[in-house]
Amino acid sequence: MTDTADVIVLGMGVGGELLAEHVADAGLDVVGIEAKLVGGECPYWGCIPTKMMTRAANALAEARRVPHLAGNSTVDPDWSPVAARIRAEATDTWDDRVAVERFEGKGGRFVRGTGRLDGPGRVQVGDRTFEARRGVVLATGTRPAIPPLPGLDTVEFWTNREAVEAEELPGSLAVLGGGAVGVELAQVFARFGSKVTVVERSERLLPPEEPEAGALVAKVFAREGIDVRAGVGARSVAPAADDVEVELDDGPPLRAERLLVATGRRTDLAPLGVASVGIDERAHSIPVDDRLRAADRLWAIGDVTGLGPFTHIAVYQARIAAADILGEDTPPAEYRALPRVTFTDPEVAAVGLTEQRAREQGIEVRVGMADLRTSSRGWIHKVGNDGFYKVIEDPRRGVLVGATSVGPHGGETLGLLTLAVHAEVPVDRLRWMIYAYPTFHRGIEDALRNLREG
Ligand SMILES: Cc1cc2nc3c(=O)[nH]c(=O)nc-3n(C[C@H](O)[C@H](O)[C@H](O)COP(=O)(O)OP(=O)(O)OC[C@H]3O[C@@H](n4cnc5c(N)ncnc54)[C@H](O)[C@@H]3O)c2cc1C
Numbered sequence: 001m002t003d004t005a006d007v008i009v010l011g012m013g014v015g016g017e018l019l020a021e022h023v024a025d026a027g028l029d030v031v032g033i034e035a036k037l038v039g040g041e042c043p044y045w046g047c048i049p050t051k052m053m054t055r056a057a058n059a060l061a062e063a064r065r066v067p068h069l070a071g072n073s074t075v076d077p078d079w080s081p082v083a084a085r086i087r088a089e090a091t092d093t094w095d096d097r098v099a100v101e102r103f104e105g106k107g108g109r110f111v112r113g114t115g116r117l118d119g120p121g122r123v124q125v126g127d128r129t130f131e132a133r134r135g136v137v138l139a140t141g142t143r144p145a146i147p148p149l150p151g152l153d154t155v156e157f158w159t160n161r162e163a164v165e166a167e168e169l170p171g172s173l174a175v176l177g178g179g180a181v182g183v184e185l186a187q188v189f190a191r192f193g194s195k196v197t198v199v200e201r202s203e204r205l206l207p208p209e210e211p212e213a214g215a216l217v218a219k220v221f222a223r224e225g226i227d228v229r230a231g232v233g234a235r236s237v238a239p240a241a242d243d244v245e246v247e248l249d250d251g252p253p254l255r256a257e258r259l260l261v262a263t264g265r266r267t268d269l270a271p272l273g274v275a276s277v278g279i280d281e282r283a284h285s286i287p288v289d290d291r292l293r294a295a296d297r298l299w300a301i302g303d304v305t306g307l308g309p310f311t312h313i314a315v316y317q318a319r320i321a322a323a324d325i326l327g328e329d330t331p332p333a334e335y336r337a338l339p340r341v342t343f344t345d346p347e348v349a350a351v352g353l354t355e356q357r358a359r360e361q362g363i364e365v366r367v368g369m370a371d372l373r374t375s376s377r378g379w380i381h382k383v384g385n386d387g388f389y390k391v392i393e394d395p396r397r398g399v400l401v402g403a404t405s406v407g408p409h410g411g412e413t414l415g416l417l418t419l420a421v422h423a424e425v426p427v428d429r430l431r432w433m434i435y436a437y438p439t440f441h442r443g444i445e446d447a448l449r450n451l452r453e454g
Helices: 014-025 041-045 047-069 080-090 096-105 160-165 180-192 211-223 311-325 355-360 376-381 410-423 427-431 442-449
Strands: 002-010 030-034 109-112 115-117 122-125 128-138 172-176 195-200 227-230 234-240 243-248 254-256 258-261 293-295 298-300 339-342 347-352 366-371 388-394 399-407
Touching: 002 014, 002 115, 014 030, 014 041, 014 096, 014 128, 014 311, 041 047, 041 160, 047 160, 047 180, 096 109, 115 128, 128 311, 160 180, 172 180, 172 243, 172 254, 180 195, 180 211, 180 258, 180 339, 195 254, 211 227, 211 347, 211 388, 211 399, 243 258, 298 311, 339 410, 347 410, 355 388, 355 399, 366 442, 376 442, 388 442, 399 410, 399 427, 399 442, 410 442, 427 442
Parallel strands: 002 030, 002 128, 030 109, 128 298, 172 195, 172 258, 195 227
Antiparallel strands: 115 122, 122 128, 234 243, 243 254, 293 298, 339 347, 347 399, 366 388, 388 399
């Protein structure tokens, strides 16, 4: 049976759902195909529940800081039963049926099932074939990358999904991977009361970001009792009574009640049938142009493009691809000012190039740093005031090409820096801007004043 439509959207996660609704709103006949839940990773197992957990864990941490602000550090109530309830609520935030109804209310046709490309403009779901007049949008996201670690198949382990769905707080948790997902969940579970260890093969946490950021998070983690083993790989895993034991490259084995594998994300292109449209099915992502076109009558958006594993990238690309499908003019996709935030406390936020990446591109950078603790707001804030700004200037052009904002509201103050990098605001204009007192973002002015050749 062959069914035709103007547009077929394969994968109705954050990117696919937005695009499908947008082109349906514009009057096109759209078929949306989703194997699991409309909305995808972000509302069910990603951004939203994890940030609800972070919010709860941070509220607990703030409460524990009160005695320190009052000059008395002896009170530390046990909040873990309350925390466990807050966390359980975080698993029940979204309703897939509402999303399906909204899409169908716009005239879209929804199909629950696993789809596969079957040549240009064609998608197969079971024994049904759909043919697209304008094209197919591939928005199938990624899934957790499980490393080929000996013994991993002999133990029960968590990915982000089980960590979000867990109803009981483990006494101890070993986290493999010190990237954004690993460190966010490590701190949440530690603040709820688990004894947490993070194992990261690279020399530092958050490897793609500035080294100062990973070092600061490790320092904060050490203070909170989180054991960080950086520069150490896991060699094998084995069950040990009710626990899991992880053999490490270096040091004694690690034993924990639960194991969380947070070693990145991957996509399998072969089951998506990409070879039928001439795309290498062994690749790690779908190559796209600046209109998100991937092949004849094929667009790809979101994590599957490998251009930034973030909801804001999926949504940004969805808008550009939708406009292209509708024949509307928009600026082409560009990633120079790509913002990224890790929601630890302190938040680690960055935009554009790191110092190292800028140097690798041949830019003779000037770098400016400012410590948040010594700013007026940092002094007022006291406990929990760890953070810094780091700005990277291309002195030849007199603009910022990258910046990092670490601190209690690092993700929020990043907004100003994202605008500066995106709009290429001259550094001289930024230097002579008025920064409200006493805010954390005043630290940006200090960092700009400290710009020096490295
Ligand atoms: C723990 C965690 C925390 C995160 N926190 C943040 C955050 O704070 N901020 C942020 O910006 N990003 C965050 N992310 C990343 C964010 O969730 C992803 O970047 C985003 O979901 C990508 O959207 P997408 O549309 O590309 O894919 P997804 O949301 O993964 O959706 C893809 C959809 O396609 C479906 N699908 C796949 N294959 C098929 C098929 N063959 N047929 C039919 N359907 C199929 C899947 O079932 C899925 O629903 C987080 C991720 C994780 C794991």
